[in-house]
Amino acid sequence: MKKREKTIITYCVIYLLWHTTTAFSAGAPFRQLQEDTPLIKVINPLTKDENFIIQTNETLIGTKFNATVWIYNVEDLFAYQVRLNINDTWLNITSAWLPKGDPNWVFDGKMTVGLNPRYYDNDNDGLRESVLIGDSLLKGAETFSGSGLLGIVEFKIVNTPTVNESVNLTIELSDTIILNSSLAIMPHTLVNGNYKYTRIPLPSAWLEANPSNIQFSCNKLAVGKRFNVTIFLKNLNPLWYLINASFFLKFNPHLINLSDYTKEPAWNHVNLAFENGGISVSLKNPTQNLYGNFSLITLTFLIKYQANHPVTNETTLEIVNASLFGYFQKISLGPSISSKIIIEGLLPKPWLEVSPSNIYIRSAPPSSMGQNFTVNIVIKNLDALWKLKSITLTLTFNQTLLRILSIAEGTFLPSFNPTTFGHVISDGEITINQSFTNYPTQYPSGEGIIATIVFQIIYQGPPLQTDRSNITITKVNLRDIDKDIIPVDTNKILHGIYQIKSLKTSTISLTANATSVKIGTYINLSGAITPGISNVNVTIFYRKQNEEWAVLTTIKTNSTGYYTYAWKVTQAGIFQIKASWLGDADHEGAESNIITFIVEQESLSMTLTYIFGALILLIIISITMYYIVKKKRFLKHPKR
Ligand SMILES: [Ca+2]
Structure with missing residues (x-):
């Protein structure tokens, strides 16, 4: 196609779009709902539906929000125009644009004419109540089939109802034209947007840590164990349009530590910062309008310390400084519900x-x-x-x-x-x-x-x-x-x-100087340790026949390993003796041979000797007495 020819066709389309508006809008055959025809719809990007509902007790004058216009089930789309109309008593159209660079745009990545939006302030009050947006492909470009975004319009709230009142408006589509590659007008269906502003407060939501109670008992090793706590947002009304949430989770960092976390898939952006005594959590930009009861984040903690039984430590996982924002206003929150972590002291270990x-x-x-x-x-x-x-x-x-x-x-x-x-x-x-x-x-x-x-x-x-x-x-x-x-x-x-x-082996000998001794006399015992070991204890044991061994004495060896002992025997009978030593650092101890000897009572001859001696003495005394008596008589009767 020659450049000149292409240019002419393009201008034709623009002309069609921008100068036949009135003619087509009068016809209105496209408003009839027809199945299988393309659908053009005003969509709230927050809720993905056609409703723009604001409920608040605040006056949000000056607040801006966007509406998108979508087309569904179109085939062979070559050019389009869409007019959006609002009541400028309440809203002002501050801006509108083709969503260039957005992959949802019907003509994304294609060469287009690139028309600027046209704004209308027909009553000249400085507030724009209507906008016309549209674009066209260049002739020969591949047309669009399917569902996609046509344009984005920004509104500003310029007036709000009084307390306990509501305002209902239609965000109206009109003068819509869609052309196929033959530049033929395609029939289609429209769905307007609904704007409703109500001046009553929304119910409060609250944050809740779950489970509320986690206990580690005294018979379980807690240090190194992990546990999960999920932070829920509860009772969140969908009209808050939650866009970010931040809170601080306070706990005793000597007892537990954050080890990991699991982000909920709805959040595009999660940031955790460790601070003294806790963690600050920040969540931003959910992919959808979140409401009801849902989890914000799941935190995994590690137990750092467990006392000894019976001491019990506990820490509260306390949610403080919670701050949640919706698209239009700060979300009002009720008191947060904390978790309590109880760590019983560990029992004494076996x-x-x-x-x-x-x-x-x-x-x-x-x-x-x-x-x-x-x-x-x-x-x-x-x-x-x-x-x-x-x-x-x-x-x-x-x-x-x-x-x-x-x-x-x-x-x-x-x-x-x-x-x-x-x-x-x-x-x-x-x-x-x-x-x-x-x-x-x-x-x-x-x-x-x-x-x-x-x-x-x-x-x-x-x-x-x-x-x-x-x-x-x-x-x-x-x-x-x-x-x-x-x-x-x-x-x-x-x-x-x-x-x-x-050890080295050793021997110990024992000899006695007699095999028979008389009671009351000494028996000389002696022996030696071989090899000669000086100054070690030798224990001599004795026993009377049929009795237990008993220690007689403990004596030391002399410088060459000899020992001697004189035992005064005081009891008659047959005796046995032996000697032993326990060994030293290098030698095994040893026990001697056993020696048997007899201790005799005093003999009969000895006894007779005493008796004989006594008799002789008696005789001597008798003879002496005789002579003493005889001499006395002689002295009384001299010269007889
Ligand atoms: Ca106006």
Whole structure:
């Protein structure tokens, strides 16, 4: 097509549009509702319908709002014009434009004539009561089919009704023309807009945090747990036309922290700012008119702190400084409803112990090889409120030194309810599992044995070598009836340590100077430790026949390892004695041979000697007396 020809056609269309208005408007055949014909409709962009309803107790003079004009179900649209008429007592048409750049525009992205709107103030009062908008494609351009935007008109409120009154107006379409690519006029249907302004206040809305109460009990580890709180807007009248909402959510940041949030899809713009003592939330530009009860945002919190039982902490999630705006006015709000977060202090934590925790074996090799020792795995400080259901624990040990001979279930948990018990032994590791078969009727509390393990010593090093194996509780997993983890006081877990020190051997000798002594006399005992070890204790034991061993004395060795002791025997009978020493850091102790000896009563000959001696004395005394008597007589009767 030649440029000149194209220009002529274009001018024809413009002429048609802009100079035949009166002729077509008089005809009005397009107002008849016909199905399948294109529909031209005034649309409120806030509500997506033809109603422009303002309800407020305020005087919104000067407030501007937009109306859009749409066409639906058109085919082969080449050019259009639309006139919009209002009552300029109440509204003024301040602006109108073709929505260039808007993908909804029927001629978006196409070359058009680009006509400017025409405004009408027929009564010359300075307020425009009518506007004509339209445009045309250039000849040969691809025409539009479907539904799209024709134009946008801006109104300003210039008058409002008095209190408790309403104003109803029609935003009227007239003089509408739509042409197809043959420049033929297409029949169509019109739907006017309705404007209603009512001077009574709208009911208040309110913000509400949900759930209203969240509680973490003393038998649940709360730190690290997350919970959600949704902030709802309730009772929002659709005539508010909500466009933004902001509020501050106050809480104790020592107890909880915001970790995440979920934005509602209706909001184009969400902004969260962390401030001291809370979060400020700002929402803008919903994609639709929101009303009724709906959620604004869902916040995910993380628990930072939990006190110890019985202290309980709580924080309110308090909605303060809420400010919501509708398209025409600030939204009136009733009192906000807060959430309360209660965090009960955590119960005292249980822990596990290897008992005995210190296994120290000293012996000369290879005497400990093949020997056994037993350790118990004990749970301590268990509060019934934990509602323990199962225990899984793992122990590690040095499998070159030790091996497991047996693992037996402890009596603690079975004393409360029936249990299952199992264990798995792999390389240097035992995993034990014990749990109640059903929900317990009585929860275990206190302390007791979970398992009894018998270890066998399978290696002993050469003398003076020490070998060690930790018996370490590497994993503990206590679960409650909800299968939640029961925390364990890891600082108090007591691991086991096994040590074996290989010693040098020693011997101890014992000799006595007699096999038979008389009561009241001494028997000399002596001996020596080999190798000679000075200044160590030797204990001498004795027993009378068929009686228990008793300690006779403890004495020290001299510088060469000898010892001596003189025992004064005070009791008659057959005695046995032995000596032993406990060993020292490097030597195994030893026990001597047993010596038997007799302690005799005083002998019969001795007794006779005494009697004989007494007789002789008596005789001497008798003879002496005789001579004394005889001499006295001689002195009385001299010279007889
Ligand atoms: Ca006017």
